[in-house]
Amino acid sequence: MHLIITDAWLAKSRAIHLTGTRLVVAGLALSMGLMLIAAGLYHWVFLKGAREGWPVVGALVKLVVKDEFEQRDRFLRENLDAMARKVGEMQARMMQLEALGERVSGLAGVSPNEIKGIPGRGGVLISGPSLTLEELQATLSEMEKTGAQRADLLTVVESRLFDQKIRKSMVPTQQPVSDASLGSSFGWRIDPFTGRSALHTGLDFSADPGTPILSAAGGVVVRQEHHPAYGNMIEIDHGNDLISRYAHASRVFVKKGDLIKRGQKIAEVGTTGRSTGPHLHFEVLVQGIQQDPQKFLAAGERLPSRQLAMAGKALESLSPSRR
Numbered sequence: 001m002h003l004i005i006t007d008a009w010l011a012k013s014r015a016i017h018l019t020g021t022r023l024v025v026a027g028l029a030l031s032m033g034l035m036l037i038a039a040g041l042y043h044w045v046f047l048k049g050a051r052e053g054w055p056v057v058g059a060l061v062k063l064v065v066k067d068e069f070e071q072r073d074r075f076l077r078e079n080l081d082a083m084a085r086k087v088g089e090m091q092a093r094m095m096q097l098e099a100l101g102e103r104v105s106g107l108a109g110v111s112p113n114e115i116k117g118i119p120g121r122g123g124v125l126i127s128g129p130s131l132t133l134e135e136l137q138a139t140l141s142e143m144e145k146t147g148a149q150r151a152d153l154l155t156v157v158e159s160r161l162f163d164q165k166i167r168k169s170m171v172p173t174q175q176p177v178s179d180a181s182l183g184s185s186f187g188w189r190i191d192p193f194t195g196r197s198a199l200h201t202g203l204d205f206s207a208d209p210g211t212p213i214l215s216a217a218g219g220v221v222v223r224q225e226h227h228p229a230y231g232n233m234i235e236i237d238h239g240n241d242l243i244s245r246y247a248h249a250s251r252v253f254v255k256k257g258d259l260i261k262r263g264q265k266i267a268e269v270g271t272t273g274r275s276t277g278p279h280l281h282f283e284v285l286v287q288g289i290q291q292d293p294q295k296f297l298a299a300g301e302r303l304p305s306r307q308l309a310m311a312g313k314a315l316e317s318l319s320p321s322r323r
Contacts, residue, residue, distance in 0.1 A: 080136060087139055094146060101153050104161075169262045172216030172244040172293070173300025176282050177269065180205040183279060186292040192276050201290040202245070202283035209250055209278045211269040216244050216282070216296070221258045221266075230281065231273025236260055241288075247281035248273050 004015050183204035191198040215236060222243070223235035230247035234254060237243050250270025260266060271278045284293040 076133075080133060083136060087136065087143070090143060091139075094143060094150070097150055101150055101157065104154070104157050169218045170238045170240075171242070171296065171299075172238060172284055173296050174214065174216045174263055175297060175300075176214050176216050176244075176246060177205040177207050177211060177280050178214070180207040180211065180280070182206075186290075186294060193274070202247075202281050203293050205269075205280045205282060206277070207269045207279060209268070209270055211280075212265045213246055213249060213267040213269060213280055215260045215262060215264045215266050216284075218262045219244075219260055221254050221256050221260060224252060224254060224256050227273060229274040231275060232267065232270065233273075234266055236266075241286060243285040243288075244293075245281075245283035245285065247283070248275045248279060250278075 006012065006014075183206045184200050186203060187200060188197055189200045190196070217236070217238050219236040219238040221234060222237045223233065225233060227233045227247070230245070232247075232249040232252050234246045234249065234252060235243055236246075246267060248270055249267035250272065251268045252266070254260065254266045269278050269280050275281075282293055284291050284296055
């Protein structure tokens, strides 16, 4: 493109040659200039008019600002309603967790009132679109506090249940021989060797030779020897002055000092020592005094339901005055 520029008298002229690149650059520069001029006019006219209250400009600005505020408020309200529904669901779950905690704490022997600051059931009612941001924040803070309290309660319950489980595993309540018939019970009987009345200090379980003998509870082997009367004998210390004794075994699989788990195979039924036939002689001693093992075994049969603490109280029922 060629542009020829002359003066009014056509005395002088000047020719300008414009290529395609120069035209594009010139167009862009002109567009940018127009945009800057428009932005300046907008800033000067609308903002100045809004600040000074020009009739037409002020009304337009108020209309635009009002629409923006309405859109922002509608967006905020929709999000608050969605959050309120989620908080309502969380509160319902918290109440279910509270009810579950109360039931479990009852099994553990813990009252929820023992945990300081545990409130009663209920809470802030989240209803409808009238919920404000401040109310939502207050509800979330309350739920956080309540959740921490529930966690404290369940931690105590877990500790109590674990303690009861340990106590249960350390009390001889498991049958030492599976599917065995009970021969002689604890108490006075006619001695099979002398024919005279004598105190039988344990339970006799009749079983075939080689039948597994199981530890009635966890503990430590404190004696493993051959006794003239008891034959191959094992004694396991369960703590709290509580010992279980297993006699007349044919084979023994543990030694003194071994740690024993509840239900572990420790020996096999035999007829060693002062015995008339293959059987297990089972004793329970509290502070060195023989007790009726049937009381412990009977307590073990009632444990699986809701009596987890009964095994731990078995010793309390056998006070020295009743021996």
